[in-house]
Amino acid sequence: MKKILFVTNRNILTTSGELRLIKNRAEALYTEYGIATDFIAFASHDRINSNKHEKIEAGGDIETFELSMTNPAVTLPSYKKLKATIYAKLHTGDYGAVILSGAAMPSLAKNIKEKFAVRVYLDIHGALEDILEVSRKASGLKSKILRILYHVDKSAVKKGIQNCDGVFVVTRALEDYLKERYPIARNKKFYIIPCATSTNPINETEYQEDRIKYRGKYNIASDELVFIYSGGVSPWQCVAESIGLYKAISEKLSIKTRMLVFSHNIKEIEALAKGDQRIQTDSYTPGELFHALRVGDFAFLLRRDNLTNNVAFPNKFLEYVQSGMHIISTPYVKEIADQINEYNLGYIYDFNNSSEGLLKYIQSVVNTQKDWNNINSVLVRNSFSVTTQSFAKEFLNGN
Numbered sequence: 202m203k204k205i206l207f208v209t210n211r212n213i214l215t216t217s218g219e220l221r222l223i224k225n226r227a228e229a230l231y232t233e234y235g236i237a238t239d240f241i242a243f244a245s246h247d248r249i250n251s252n253k254h255e256k257i258e259a260g261g262d263i264e265t266f267e268l269s270m271t272n273p274a275v276t277l278p279s280y281k282k283l284k285a286t287i288y289a290k291l292h293t294g295d296y297g298a299v300i301l302s303g304a305a306m307p308s309l310a311k312n313i314k315e316k317f318a319v320r321v322y323l324d325i326h327g328a329l330e331d332i333l334e335v336s337r338k339a340s341g342l343k344s345k346i347l348r349i350l351y352h353v354d355k356s357a358v359k360k361g362i363q364n365c366d367g368v369f370v371v372t373r374a375l376e377d378y379l380k381e382r383y384p385i386a387r388n389k390k391f392y393i394i395p396c397a398t399s400t401n402p403i404n405e406t407e408y409q410e411d412r413i414k415y416r417g418k419y420n421i422a423s424d425e426l427v428f429i430y431s432g433g434v435s436p437w438q439c440v441a442e443s444i445g446l447y448k449a450i451s452e453k454l455s456i457k458t459r460m461l462v463f464s465h466n467i468k469e470i471e472a473l474a475k476g477d478q479r480i481q482t483d484s485y486t487p488g489e490l491f492h493a494l495r496v497g498d499f500a501f502l503l504r505r506d507n508l509t510n511n512v513a514f515p516n517k518f519l520e521y522v523q524s525g526m527h528i529i530s531t532p533y534v535k536e537i538a539d540q541i542n543e544y545n546l547g548y549i550y551d552f553n554n555s556s557e558g559l560l561k562y563i564q565s566v567v568n569t570q571k572d573w574n575n576i577n578s579v580l581v582r583n584s585f586s587v588t589t590q591s592f593a594k595e596f597l598n599g600n
Contacts, residue, residue: 203297227259229585307361415496429497443501494524
């Protein structure tokens, strides 16, 4: 069977959100359909030489080429070798598709299509303006390079979409975003594949065991409500807003509460907590986090109203779904808000409104039974076995 060649300058070597999507999707294609993937990674020296590489078990291997944001003497010859490697691999006839992922990578689509009888797909995770957001927080030279890269990427995506056979996106909103900005043929295929978790139904016995274990670890009383924030401290993740909302809620609830913040940025979180004894911090590996999240009753997934959030599908959403918590989110991540409302998974909070509606919601669901059927339906709907099905069938049939 022919393989997929995945070419990217995204971080697929060490732990990150983009690795999680790319890794899990490739592994699902391999385990579900037997479609193997080889990877070519254009990455920094530090990532290539890190001792914390994550293995991608998708039936193939990874070749790396060094990328330096500030040193063209490193990047240009390395990029030349990368292209030569792509062409050498495709000349073998072993590949049925090439997937291009990351800033400026879509620019390779035209040459590949001209030289080889192989399908080419773009893999787009979010709005192109994400780069501009990062550039505003970067220093001097790096900020300028990122702004240049935005314009290069914008042009590359325009050319790539014209020459590719299809596009992977994480939400319908992201598909609409691309169609609004680029001339796209009506028959261009879009595959909506968000970052998913396990497709296995929730084991209720395991859930209860996890809940008892971790509530015991933090000495949480049976009648105490636990609010969770899990993630980093980037401004777009709204950790400060989550802590602020928790404090506002806890002061008005007659029930005893606690907030647990699971993050690898403990010092920054403690600075935000400002000595509040109700707020505790901890950190976990991804494998243990799955179990630890079940300590909670309510989870914060707050985002502001901006383009990046409007088209996104945060990895954290399905982690929270698996935990059985009620999810407190905002209207601005459209796909997440829609699924929370459709499956009755939580409450949609608007920063512009008071917390009174949220307080009433919390009080109304405190003692209700969990709807595991609804929770499992969400996990199946977003699972890779479902979302990759259309692409996999077309790939296997050579369409």
